[in-house]
Amino acid sequence: MAVICTRPDPLGMDDIDEAIIRCVLRNARATYAQIGKAAGLSPSAAKRRLDRLVATGAIRGFSALVDPQAMAWHTEAFVEVYCTGNPTPAELTKALHDIPEVIEACTVSGAADAMLYMLARDIPHLEQAIQRVRSTALVDRTESAIVLSRLLTRPRL
């Protein structure tokens, strides 16, 4: 039984909020004056909007885009996870949360159940972290693709 789910606006967003998000996606250190100009608002209104977007969770935080080569941890990998049984997303999240090398995790369509993006100091460290993922009761096997070189990185616009 298919259900047409029309939920275009679950977080109560409008065009102004979108303009603000586009602005801070491009530059998270933009001033409220700049954000306001991008959204057609005064600086104080822009601040109130941005604070609200953070409070409601639409914006999770602000981070730097760092060249991995510049960091101590610069070994990256995409890891496909195949599960045993049918763990719920919540169970998987809980299991992966304690492994700090797992930076991002998503359930995906296709043969694999989940895709991880992992970051470690070096190959031995990565191998050990993948071992920890595997040792999770929920995980059957993994398939890793280690990043050799980064071709492209851009803000999500």
Added chain:
Amino acid sequence: MAVICTRPDPLGMDDIDEAIIRCVLRNARATYAQIGKAAGLSPSAAKRRLDRLVATGAIRGFSALVDPQAMAWHTEAFVEVYCTGNPTPAELTKALHDIPEVIEACTVSGAADAMLYMLARDIPHLEQAIQRVRSTALVDRTESAIVLSRLLTRPRL
């Protein structure tokens, strides 16, 4: 012939720079006073360091971490790319640069040549964007895993 490559410091970074990077990774909107406190520096010295990290490319930029559900573009996919022949990384970069739906691209170990992270409005839009990737002369075939739900996202610490 294996070569032991000791290149611990390709970008001329020290512990202070690392502390600064850790700070702005956690919060890109931190003030120079906060960054300075994290690195044991005065605000003006912290600004000079941060400006230099951006100028040298160690920090590529600052962005917001946005809940994809809050955006108009909220269909994500990981796409494995298998190439024809042996294109250089530079050729691949050039080819993918014009496809705005490709947010990240890396060459990887394993069967696939590259891994893409793509972002589109919806499934039809994603399909069309993947078609553009495929139509690139360098690409033989692709294998996509569409993101169903996001389990985990954290700053790269």
Added chain:
DNA sequence: CGTGAAAAAATAGCGTT
């Protein structure tokens, strides 16, 4: 790199629609 002064921005309060 730190200091200190001047300029710019962030913040909080207030009146308006």
Added chain:
DNA sequence: AACGCTATTTTTTCACG
């Protein structure tokens, strides 16, 4: 409920030691 305006505080910025 959300905006713009204004006054105050904080931060940024830059020349100098």
